[in-house]
Amino acid sequence: MQLHKTDRARAELKPGNRTLGQRERTLLLLADGSKSVQDFRPLFNGDGEEIALRLLREGFLQAHPSKAPAAARPPTPEKPQPVKLEQPVPAPSTPPAPAPARLSADQFDGKRSLATTRMFLFDICERMFSRKNPELAGVFREALRDARDREAMLAAARRMIEEIEKVTGSERADSISERIAMLLPAEQEA
Numbered sequence: 707m708q709l710h711k712t713d714r715a716r717a718e719l720k721p722g723n724r725t726l727g728q729r730e731r732t733l734l735l736l737a738d739g740s741k742s743v744q745d746f747r748p749l750f751n752g753d754g755e756e757i758a759l760r761l762l763r764e765g766f767l768q769a770h771p772s773k774a775p776a777a778a779r780p781p782t783p784e785k786p787q788p789v790k791l792e793q794p795v796p797a798p799s800t801p802p803a804p805a806p807a808r809l810s811a812d813q814f815d816g817k818r819s820l821a822t823t824r825m826f827l828f829d830i831c832e833r834m835f836s837r838k839n840p841e842l843a844g845v846f847r848e849a850l851r852d853a854r855d856r857e858a859m860l861a862a863a864r865r866m867i868e869e870i871e872k873v874t875g876s877e878r879a880d881s882i883s884e885r886i887a888m889l890l891p892a893e894q895e896a
Contacts, residue, residue, distance in 0.1 A: 707769035709737040709758060715766040721877040728864060733757050735887035737767055748857060818891040820859055824850055826889055827863055830882060834870055
């Protein structure tokens with residue numbers, strides 16, 4: 707069963723809407739329909755699966771069967787659904803217009819990789835902490851140098867995002883979390 711975001715999750719991830727913690731929000735960002743609950747198990751020091759299950763129960767995620775090749779799926783006969791006349795037929799809803807794309811000076815069109823993620827985090831570290839808090843910047847630089855795998859990179863990024871949130875607020879921290887999710891390779895690629 708592959709995990710997908712619900713409308714509730716999409717609302718949670720919008721700037722200004724914050725009811726979940728950073729770990730839950732990170733997991734929501736990573737739930738892209740290609741991962742199952744078991745895929746999240748190694749995240750957050752082994753708590754990833756538990757967090758994913760809680761998000762499923764709370765309605766932030768939903769599980770859909772993984773897509774099997776069309777030839778392997780047995781055909782399912784379509785049954786007409788009876789229409790009850792006493793209930794009004796809902797009018798078709800038009801999807802909301804897409805939000806205008808936010809332009810950023812640091813657009814990225816490259817491949818997902820740990821190296822790209824590391825460079826992005828080094829850049830954020832320099833921008834956010836090198837002048838205002840050089841000791842903390844040194845701690846983050848060391849953590850990024852030592853991060854050799856996806857989980858270590860996520861742990862370093864989480865600590866950095868928590869500090870960014872304290873300094874600049876949740877909206878900036880959320881946008882950086884979104885960027886990290888776009889840059890990190892999928893778990894099987896790392």
